[in-house]
Amino acid sequence: MFNKMSITDIDVSGQRVFCRVDFNVPLDEQRNITDDTRIRAALPTIRYLLEQGARLILASHLGRPKGKVDPAYSLAPAATHLQGLLGKPVRMASDCIGDQVKAQIAQLADGEVILLENVRFYPGETDNDPQFAAELAALADLYVNDAFGTAHRAHASTEGVARLLKPAVAGFLMEKELKYLGEALANPERPFVAIIGGAKVSDKILVIEQLLEKVDSILIGGGMAYTFLKAQGIATGTSLLEADRVELAKKLLAQAESRGVEFLLPQDHIVAAEFKADSSAQTCGNTDFPADRMALDIGPQTIKLYRQKIASAKTVVWNGPMGVFEFDAFARGTFAIAEALAASDCLSIIGGGDSVAAVNKAGLDAEMTHISTGGGASLEFLEGKELPGVVALTDR
Ligand code: ADP
Ligand code: MG
Numbered sequence: 483m484f485n486k487m488s489i490t491d492i493d494v495s496g497q498r499v500f501c502r503v504d505f506n507v508p509l510d511e512q513r514n515i516t517d518d519t520r521i522r523a524a525l526p527t528i529r530y531l532l533e534q535g536a537r538l539i540l541a542s543h544l545g546r547p548k549g550k551v552d553p554a555y556s557l558a559p560a561a562t563h564l565q566g567l568l569g570k571p572v573r574m575a576s577d578c579i580g581d582q583v584k585a586q587i588a589q590l591a592d593g594e595v596i597l598l599e600n601v602r603f604y605p606g607e608t609d610n611d612p613q614f615a616a617e618l619a620a621l622a623d624l625y626v627n628d629a630f631g632t633a634h635r636a637h638a639s640t641e642g643v644a645r646l647l648k649p650a651v652a653g654f655l656m657e658k659e660l661k662y663l664g665e666a667l668a669n670p671e672r673p674f675v676a677i678i679g680g681a682k683v684s685d686k687i688l689v690i691e692q693l694l695e696k697v698d699s700i701l702i703g704g705g706m707a708y709t710f711l712k713a714q715g716i717a718t719g720t721s722l723l724e725a726d727r728v729e730l731a732k733k734l735l736a737q738a739e740s741r742g743v744e745f746l747l748p749q750d751h752i753v754a755a756e757f758k759a760d761s762s763a764q765t766c767g768n769t770d771f772p773a774d775r776m777a778l779d780i781g782p783q784t785i786k787l788y789r790q791k792i793a794s795a796k797t798v799v800w801n802g803p804m805g806v807f808e809f810d811a812f813a814r815g816t817f818a819i820a821e822a823l824a825a826s827d828c829l830s831i832i833g834g835g836d837s838v839a840a841v842n843k844a845g846l847d848a849e850m851t852h853i854s855t856g857g858g859a860s861l862e863f864l865e866g867k868e869l870p871g872v873v874a875l876t877d878r
Pocket of ligand 2: 834835836
Protein backbone atom coordinates (compact mmCIF):
# COMPACT_ATOMS: atom_id res chain seq x y z
CA MET A 483 0.00 0.00 0.00
CA PHE A 484 2.24 2.83 1.21
CA ASN A 485 5.44 1.99 -0.64
CA LYS A 486 7.22 5.35 -0.59
CA MET A 487 10.54 6.07 1.09
CA SER A 488 10.44 7.92 4.37
CA ILE A 489 12.93 10.18 6.14
CA THR A 490 13.95 7.30 8.37
CA ASP A 491 15.18 5.41 5.28
CA ILE A 492 17.86 7.95 4.38
CA ASP A 493 20.97 9.50 5.88
CA VAL A 494 20.52 13.26 5.99
CA SER A 495 23.54 14.20 8.06
CA GLY A 496 25.43 17.09 6.47
CA GLN A 497 23.01 17.08 3.52
CA ARG A 498 21.07 20.07 2.26
CA VAL A 499 17.49 18.87 2.66
CA PHE A 500 14.68 20.66 0.82
CA CYS A 501 11.60 20.06 2.93
CA ARG A 502 8.19 21.13 1.62
CA VAL A 503 5.95 21.94 4.58
CA ASP A 504 2.47 23.43 4.76
CA PHE A 505 2.88 26.72 6.60
CA ASN A 506 -0.19 28.19 4.93
CA VAL A 507 -1.44 29.56 8.25
CA PRO A 508 -4.19 32.12 8.86
CA LEU A 509 -2.94 35.62 9.75
CA ASP A 510 -4.85 38.54 11.28
CA GLU A 511 -4.53 42.17 10.16
CA GLN A 512 -1.39 42.68 12.27
CA ARG A 513 0.05 39.59 10.57
CA ASN A 514 -0.10 37.53 13.76
CA ILE A 515 -0.66 33.80 13.25
CA THR A 516 -4.14 33.02 14.56
CA ASP A 517 -3.86 29.23 14.31
CA ASP A 518 -0.48 27.48 14.26
CA THR A 519 -1.80 23.91 13.88
CA ARG A 520 -0.05 23.42 10.53
CA ILE A 521 3.32 24.61 11.84
CA ARG A 522 3.04 22.36 14.90
CA ALA A 523 2.06 19.43 12.69
CA ALA A 524 5.41 19.68 10.87
CA LEU A 525 7.51 19.84 14.05
CA PRO A 526 8.25 16.10 14.38
CA THR A 527 9.82 16.07 10.91
CA ILE A 528 11.67 19.36 11.42
CA ARG A 529 13.06 18.30 14.80
CA TYR A 530 14.10 14.90 13.48
CA LEU A 531 15.92 16.34 10.46
CA LEU A 532 17.77 18.87 12.63
CA GLU A 533 18.73 16.24 15.20
CA GLN A 534 20.10 14.10 12.38
CA GLY A 535 22.34 16.97 11.32
CA ALA A 536 20.57 18.05 8.14
CA ARG A 537 21.05 21.53 6.72
CA LEU A 538 17.36 22.16 6.54
CA ILE A 539 15.71 24.29 3.87
CA LEU A 540 11.99 24.69 4.51
CA ALA A 541 9.64 25.72 1.70
CA SER A 542 5.95 26.56 1.75
CA HIS A 543 3.29 28.68 0.14
CA LEU A 544 1.13 31.17 2.02
CA GLY A 545 -2.16 32.40 0.64
CA ARG A 546 -2.61 33.34 -3.00
CA PRO A 547 -0.13 36.08 -3.95
CA LYS A 548 -0.89 35.27 -7.61
CA GLY A 549 2.65 34.69 -8.81
CA LYS A 550 4.20 37.99 -7.72
CA VAL A 551 6.07 39.29 -4.71
CA ASP A 552 3.62 40.70 -2.16
CA PRO A 553 4.93 41.43 1.35
CA ALA A 554 1.43 40.78 2.74
CA TYR A 555 2.08 37.10 1.97
CA SER A 556 5.63 36.90 3.31
CA LEU A 557 6.40 33.79 5.35
CA ALA A 558 8.48 35.85 7.81
CA PRO A 559 5.85 35.54 10.60
CA ALA A 560 6.05 31.75 10.24
CA ALA A 561 9.85 31.84 10.64
CA THR A 562 9.53 33.87 13.84
CA HIS A 563 6.84 31.57 15.15
CA LEU A 564 8.77 28.41 14.31
CA GLN A 565 11.82 29.84 16.08
CA GLY A 566 9.71 30.14 19.25
CA LEU A 567 8.43 26.58 18.95
CA LEU A 568 11.87 25.08 18.22
CA GLY A 569 13.78 27.21 20.71
CA LYS A 570 16.54 27.73 18.15
CA PRO A 571 17.24 30.26 15.40
CA VAL A 572 15.28 30.01 12.17
CA ARG A 573 16.71 32.12 9.36
CA MET A 574 14.39 33.79 6.90
CA ALA A 575 15.56 33.68 3.29
CA SER A 576 15.24 36.77 1.11
CA ASP A 577 13.62 34.76 -1.70
CA CYS A 578 12.93 31.13 -2.62
CA ILE A 579 15.33 30.80 -5.59
CA GLY A 580 18.45 32.51 -6.90
CA ASP A 581 22.06 33.23 -6.04
CA GLN A 582 21.36 35.24 -2.89
CA VAL A 583 19.36 32.35 -1.43
CA LYS A 584 22.10 29.90 -2.45
CA ALA A 585 24.60 32.03 -0.54
CA GLN A 586 22.32 32.09 2.53
CA ILE A 587 21.99 28.30 2.37
CA ALA A 588 25.76 27.91 2.02
CA GLN A 589 26.10 29.51 5.45
CA LEU A 590 24.00 26.83 7.16
CA ALA A 591 25.85 24.50 9.49
CA ASP A 592 24.66 20.95 10.15
CA GLY A 593 21.48 21.08 12.26
CA GLU A 594 20.58 24.62 11.19
CA VAL A 595 17.42 25.72 9.41
CA ILE A 596 16.33 28.38 6.94
CA LEU A 597 12.79 29.11 5.70
CA LEU A 598 12.50 30.09 2.05
CA GLU A 599 10.19 32.93 1.07
CA ASN A 600 6.72 32.09 -0.30
CA VAL A 601 7.08 29.84 -3.35
CA ARG A 602 3.89 31.34 -4.81
CA PHE A 603 5.72 34.64 -5.35
CA TYR A 604 6.56 33.00 -8.69
CA PRO A 605 3.95 31.87 -11.24
CA GLY A 606 6.16 28.82 -11.92
CA GLU A 607 5.03 27.33 -8.60
CA THR A 608 1.37 26.72 -9.43
CA ASP A 609 2.20 26.25 -13.15
CA ASN A 610 4.61 23.48 -12.12
CA ASP A 611 7.11 25.07 -14.50
CA PRO A 612 10.10 22.73 -14.99
CA GLN A 613 12.53 25.68 -15.04
CA PHE A 614 11.26 26.95 -11.67
CA ALA A 615 11.31 23.41 -10.25
CA ALA A 616 14.93 23.06 -11.44
CA GLU A 617 15.84 26.29 -9.63
CA LEU A 618 14.32 24.95 -6.42
CA ALA A 619 16.10 21.62 -6.90
CA ALA A 620 19.43 23.44 -7.35
CA LEU A 621 19.25 24.54 -3.70
CA ALA A 622 19.49 21.09 -2.13
CA ASP A 623 20.69 17.47 -2.20
CA LEU A 624 17.54 15.66 -1.05
CA TYR A 625 13.79 16.23 -1.01
CA VAL A 626 11.29 15.67 1.80
CA ASN A 627 7.57 16.26 1.42
CA ASP A 628 5.68 16.81 4.68
CA ALA A 629 2.97 19.02 3.19
CA PHE A 630 0.05 16.63 3.03
CA GLY A 631 -2.34 19.58 2.73
CA THR A 632 -0.98 20.46 -0.72
CA ALA A 633 -0.15 16.94 -1.93
CA HIS A 634 -3.23 16.96 -4.18
CA ARG A 635 -1.72 19.82 -6.18
CA ALA A 636 0.92 19.15 -8.84
CA HIS A 637 2.96 22.28 -8.18
CA ALA A 638 6.69 22.88 -8.59
CA SER A 639 7.52 22.57 -4.88
CA THR A 640 5.25 19.56 -4.33
CA GLU A 641 5.65 17.59 -7.54
CA GLY A 642 8.12 19.07 -10.04
CA VAL A 643 11.03 19.29 -7.62
CA ALA A 644 10.36 15.75 -6.34
CA ARG A 645 11.04 14.49 -9.86
CA LEU A 646 14.45 16.18 -9.90
CA LEU A 647 15.81 15.79 -6.38
CA LYS A 648 16.28 12.14 -5.44
CA PRO A 649 15.67 10.47 -3.17
CA ALA A 650 12.37 12.24 -2.60
CA VAL A 651 10.87 10.94 0.63
CA ALA A 652 7.83 11.42 2.87
CA GLY A 653 8.06 13.22 6.19
CA PHE A 654 6.36 11.98 9.36
CA LEU A 655 3.17 14.02 8.91
CA MET A 656 2.78 12.86 5.32
CA GLU A 657 3.32 9.25 6.42
CA LYS A 658 0.85 9.54 9.28
CA GLU A 659 -1.88 11.05 7.10
CA LEU A 660 -1.48 8.36 4.44
CA LYS A 661 -1.31 5.61 7.04
CA TYR A 662 -4.59 6.53 8.74
CA LEU A 663 -6.55 7.44 5.64
CA GLY A 664 -5.02 4.60 3.62
CA GLU A 665 -5.48 1.87 6.21
CA ALA A 666 -9.03 2.92 6.97
CA LEU A 667 -9.92 2.52 3.31
CA ALA A 668 -7.85 -0.55 2.53
CA ASN A 669 -8.29 -2.61 5.64
CA PRO A 670 -10.95 -1.22 7.99
CA GLU A 671 -12.03 -2.93 11.15
CA ARG A 672 -15.80 -3.37 10.84
CA PRO A 673 -18.42 -2.09 11.23
CA PHE A 674 -17.01 0.71 9.08
CA VAL A 675 -19.21 3.81 9.14
CA ALA A 676 -18.89 6.96 7.03
CA ILE A 677 -20.51 10.18 8.17
CA ILE A 678 -20.90 12.59 5.28
CA GLY A 679 -22.28 16.08 5.59
CA GLY A 680 -21.51 19.62 4.56
CA ALA A 681 -23.26 21.94 2.23
CA LYS A 682 -23.62 20.23 -1.13
CA VAL A 683 -24.07 16.80 -2.65
CA SER A 684 -22.11 17.99 -5.68
CA ASP A 685 -18.98 18.50 -3.52
CA LYS A 686 -19.14 14.98 -2.14
CA ILE A 687 -20.43 12.77 -4.97
CA LEU A 688 -17.10 11.09 -5.63
CA VAL A 689 -16.49 10.49 -1.93
CA ILE A 690 -19.89 8.90 -1.49
CA GLU A 691 -19.42 6.73 -4.58
CA GLN A 692 -16.01 5.60 -3.40
CA LEU A 693 -17.12 4.93 0.19
CA LEU A 694 -20.18 2.99 -0.97
CA GLU A 695 -17.76 0.29 -2.05
CA LYS A 696 -16.04 0.12 1.32
CA VAL A 697 -18.34 0.91 4.23
CA ASP A 698 -21.13 -0.88 6.08
CA SER A 699 -23.14 2.28 6.78
CA ILE A 700 -23.30 5.86 5.56
CA LEU A 701 -24.88 8.50 7.78
CA ILE A 702 -25.86 11.64 5.89
CA GLY A 703 -26.33 15.09 7.40
CA GLY A 704 -25.83 18.74 6.52
CA GLY A 705 -27.29 20.62 3.58
CA MET A 706 -26.80 17.70 1.20
CA ALA A 707 -29.28 15.56 3.15
CA TYR A 708 -32.17 17.54 1.67
CA THR A 709 -31.41 16.61 -1.90
CA PHE A 710 -31.42 12.95 -0.80
CA LEU A 711 -34.69 13.39 1.10
CA LYS A 712 -36.20 15.08 -1.96
CA ALA A 713 -35.11 12.05 -3.99
CA GLN A 714 -37.20 9.95 -1.62
CA GLY A 715 -40.20 12.19 -2.23
CA ILE A 716 -40.02 13.92 1.15
CA ALA A 717 -41.00 17.62 1.32
CA THR A 718 -38.06 19.68 2.59
CA GLY A 719 -39.48 23.22 2.67
CA THR A 720 -36.95 25.88 1.72
CA SER A 721 -33.93 23.73 2.69
CA LEU A 722 -30.83 23.74 0.52
CA LEU A 723 -31.70 21.76 -2.59
CA GLU A 724 -29.66 20.91 -5.65
CA ALA A 725 -32.51 20.24 -8.03
CA ASP A 726 -30.11 19.06 -10.74
CA ARG A 727 -28.73 16.37 -8.40
CA VAL A 728 -31.97 14.72 -7.34
CA GLU A 729 -31.61 12.05 -10.03
CA LEU A 730 -28.03 11.41 -8.96
CA ALA A 731 -29.16 11.15 -5.33
CA LYS A 732 -31.69 8.51 -6.42
CA LYS A 733 -28.93 6.62 -8.20
CA LEU A 734 -26.68 6.70 -5.12
CA LEU A 735 -29.53 5.48 -2.91
CA ALA A 736 -30.14 2.60 -5.33
CA GLN A 737 -26.43 1.78 -5.42
CA ALA A 738 -26.34 1.63 -1.63
CA GLU A 739 -29.34 -0.65 -1.61
CA SER A 740 -27.91 -3.06 -4.17
CA ARG A 741 -24.57 -3.19 -2.34
CA GLY A 742 -26.26 -3.81 0.99
CA VAL A 743 -24.87 -0.60 2.45
CA GLU A 744 -27.05 0.98 5.11
CA PHE A 745 -27.73 4.55 3.94
CA LEU A 746 -29.27 6.70 6.67
CA LEU A 747 -30.83 10.10 6.20
CA PRO A 748 -32.01 12.53 8.88
CA GLN A 749 -35.42 11.67 10.32
CA ASP A 750 -35.95 14.99 12.05
CA HIS A 751 -34.56 18.48 11.75
CA ILE A 752 -33.96 21.80 13.40
CA VAL A 753 -35.60 24.29 11.06
CA ALA A 754 -35.79 28.08 10.82
CA ALA A 755 -37.39 30.71 8.61
CA GLU A 756 -34.08 32.24 7.54
CA PHE A 757 -30.39 31.39 7.24
CA LYS A 758 -29.38 33.53 10.23
CA ALA A 759 -27.65 33.00 13.57
CA ASP A 760 -30.60 34.42 15.51
CA SER A 761 -33.38 32.70 13.55
CA SER A 762 -35.77 31.07 15.99
CA ALA A 763 -35.41 27.31 15.79
CA GLN A 764 -38.07 24.61 15.85
CA THR A 765 -38.01 20.84 15.46
CA CYS A 766 -39.88 18.87 12.80
CA GLY A 767 -39.93 15.40 11.33
CA ASN A 768 -40.06 14.10 7.75
CA THR A 769 -43.87 14.02 7.66
CA ASP A 770 -44.54 17.49 9.07
CA PHE A 771 -41.86 19.60 7.37
CA PRO A 772 -43.18 23.21 7.22
CA ALA A 773 -43.21 24.55 3.65
CA ASP A 774 -41.74 27.91 4.71
CA ARG A 775 -38.86 26.60 6.82
CA MET A 776 -35.31 25.44 6.03
CA ALA A 777 -33.41 22.73 7.90
CA LEU A 778 -30.19 24.01 9.44
CA ASP A 779 -29.34 21.02 11.63
CA ILE A 780 -30.27 17.40 12.26
CA GLY A 781 -32.83 16.82 15.02
CA PRO A 782 -32.73 14.86 18.31
CA GLN A 783 -34.07 11.55 16.94
CA THR A 784 -31.46 11.58 14.18
CA ILE A 785 -28.74 12.36 16.71
CA LYS A 786 -29.87 9.41 18.79
CA LEU A 787 -29.85 7.04 15.81
CA TYR A 788 -26.46 8.23 14.53
CA ARG A 789 -25.00 8.04 18.04
CA GLN A 790 -25.99 4.35 18.25
CA LYS A 791 -24.34 3.62 14.92
CA ILE A 792 -21.16 5.37 16.05
CA ALA A 793 -21.15 3.58 19.41
CA SER A 794 -21.06 0.16 17.73
CA ALA A 795 -18.68 1.14 14.92
CA LYS A 796 -15.03 0.07 14.82
CA THR A 797 -13.91 2.53 12.14
CA VAL A 798 -15.49 5.89 11.35
CA VAL A 799 -14.54 8.37 8.66
CA TRP A 800 -16.23 11.75 9.04
CA ASN A 801 -16.33 14.46 6.40
CA GLY A 802 -18.76 17.38 6.55
CA PRO A 803 -20.71 19.00 9.40
CA MET A 804 -24.28 17.92 10.20
CA GLY A 805 -25.62 21.45 10.27
CA VAL A 806 -24.72 25.12 10.19
CA PHE A 807 -22.43 24.73 13.20
CA GLU A 808 -21.13 28.28 12.73
CA PHE A 809 -24.45 29.41 14.30
CA ASP A 810 -24.72 28.25 17.94
CA ALA A 811 -28.43 27.44 17.60
CA PHE A 812 -27.64 24.96 14.82
CA ALA A 813 -24.39 23.41 16.09
CA ARG A 814 -25.93 20.73 18.30
CA GLY A 815 -26.02 17.95 15.69
CA THR A 816 -22.41 18.43 14.65
CA PHE A 817 -21.16 18.62 18.23
CA ALA A 818 -23.23 15.55 19.19
CA ILE A 819 -21.48 13.57 16.45
CA ALA A 820 -18.10 14.75 17.74
CA GLU A 821 -19.12 13.74 21.28
CA ALA A 822 -20.33 10.33 20.08
CA LEU A 823 -16.98 9.76 18.33
CA ALA A 824 -15.12 10.80 21.47
CA ALA A 825 -17.16 8.34 23.54
CA SER A 826 -16.89 5.44 21.07
CA ASP A 827 -13.82 3.19 21.10
CA CYS A 828 -13.74 3.25 17.30
CA LEU A 829 -10.87 4.46 15.17
CA SER A 830 -12.04 7.96 14.24
CA ILE A 831 -10.69 9.83 11.23
CA ILE A 832 -11.78 13.39 10.57
CA GLY A 833 -11.21 15.05 7.20
CA GLY A 834 -12.48 18.31 5.74
CA GLY A 835 -11.65 21.85 6.78
CA ASP A 836 -15.01 22.69 8.31
CA SER A 837 -15.44 19.34 10.04
CA VAL A 838 -12.03 19.71 11.65
CA ALA A 839 -12.91 23.28 12.70
CA ALA A 840 -16.12 21.94 14.27
CA VAL A 841 -14.28 19.24 16.23
CA ASN A 842 -11.80 21.86 17.44
CA LYS A 843 -14.65 24.21 18.38
CA ALA A 844 -16.23 21.38 20.38
CA GLY A 845 -12.88 20.98 22.18
CA LEU A 846 -12.75 17.30 21.25
CA ASP A 847 -9.79 17.22 18.89
CA ALA A 848 -7.62 15.30 21.36
CA GLU A 849 -10.26 12.54 21.51
CA MET A 850 -10.06 11.65 17.81
CA THR A 851 -7.70 9.02 16.41
CA HIS A 852 -6.65 11.16 13.48
CA ILE A 853 -7.52 14.67 12.39
CA SER A 854 -6.37 15.34 8.87
CA THR A 855 -4.43 18.56 8.31
CA GLY A 856 -5.43 18.59 4.64
CA GLY A 857 -9.03 19.42 3.77
CA GLY A 858 -8.82 19.18 -0.01
CA ALA A 859 -6.11 16.52 0.03
CA SER A 860 -8.02 14.23 2.39
CA LEU A 861 -11.16 14.66 0.30
CA GLU A 862 -9.32 13.68 -2.88
CA PHE A 863 -7.73 10.75 -1.08
CA LEU A 864 -11.16 9.57 0.08
CA GLU A 865 -12.34 9.94 -3.51
CA GLY A 866 -9.75 7.31 -4.40
CA LYS A 867 -7.55 9.70 -6.36
CA GLU A 868 -3.79 9.50 -6.41
CA LEU A 869 -2.12 12.57 -4.92
CA PRO A 870 0.55 13.95 -7.33
CA GLY A 871 2.80 15.02 -4.44
CA VAL A 872 2.81 11.43 -3.17
CA VAL A 873 3.12 9.72 -6.55
CA ALA A 874 6.30 11.74 -7.27
CA LEU A 875 8.10 10.39 -4.18
CA THR A 876 10.71 7.65 -4.51
CA ASP A 877 9.41 4.09 -4.23
CA ARG A 878 10.80 1.86 -1.49
P1 ADP B 1 -15.85 20.19 5.04
O1 ADP B 1 -15.05 21.47 4.93
O2 ADP B 1 -15.73 19.56 6.39
O3 ADP B 1 -15.58 19.25 3.92
P2 ADP B 1 -18.10 21.37 3.69
O4 ADP B 1 -17.23 22.48 3.24
O5 ADP B 1 -18.56 20.39 2.69
O6 ADP B 1 -17.41 20.60 4.92
O7 ADP B 1 -19.42 21.95 4.35
C1 ADP B 1 -19.40 22.80 5.45
C2 ADP B 1 -20.49 23.82 5.37
O8 ADP B 1 -21.76 23.22 5.23
C3 ADP B 1 -20.55 24.64 6.64
O9 ADP B 1 -20.18 25.95 6.35
C4 ADP B 1 -22.01 24.53 7.07
O10 ADP B 1 -22.53 25.75 7.53
C5 ADP B 1 -22.71 24.08 5.82
N1 ADP B 1 -23.96 23.38 6.14
C6 ADP B 1 -24.14 22.32 6.94
N2 ADP B 1 -25.42 22.01 7.06
C7 ADP B 1 -26.11 22.88 6.30
C8 ADP B 1 -27.51 23.07 6.03
N3 ADP B 1 -28.44 22.27 6.57
N4 ADP B 1 -27.85 24.10 5.21
C9 ADP B 1 -26.92 24.89 4.68
N5 ADP B 1 -25.58 24.75 4.90
C10 ADP B 1 -25.19 23.77 5.71
MG1 MG C 1 -15.31 23.21 3.67
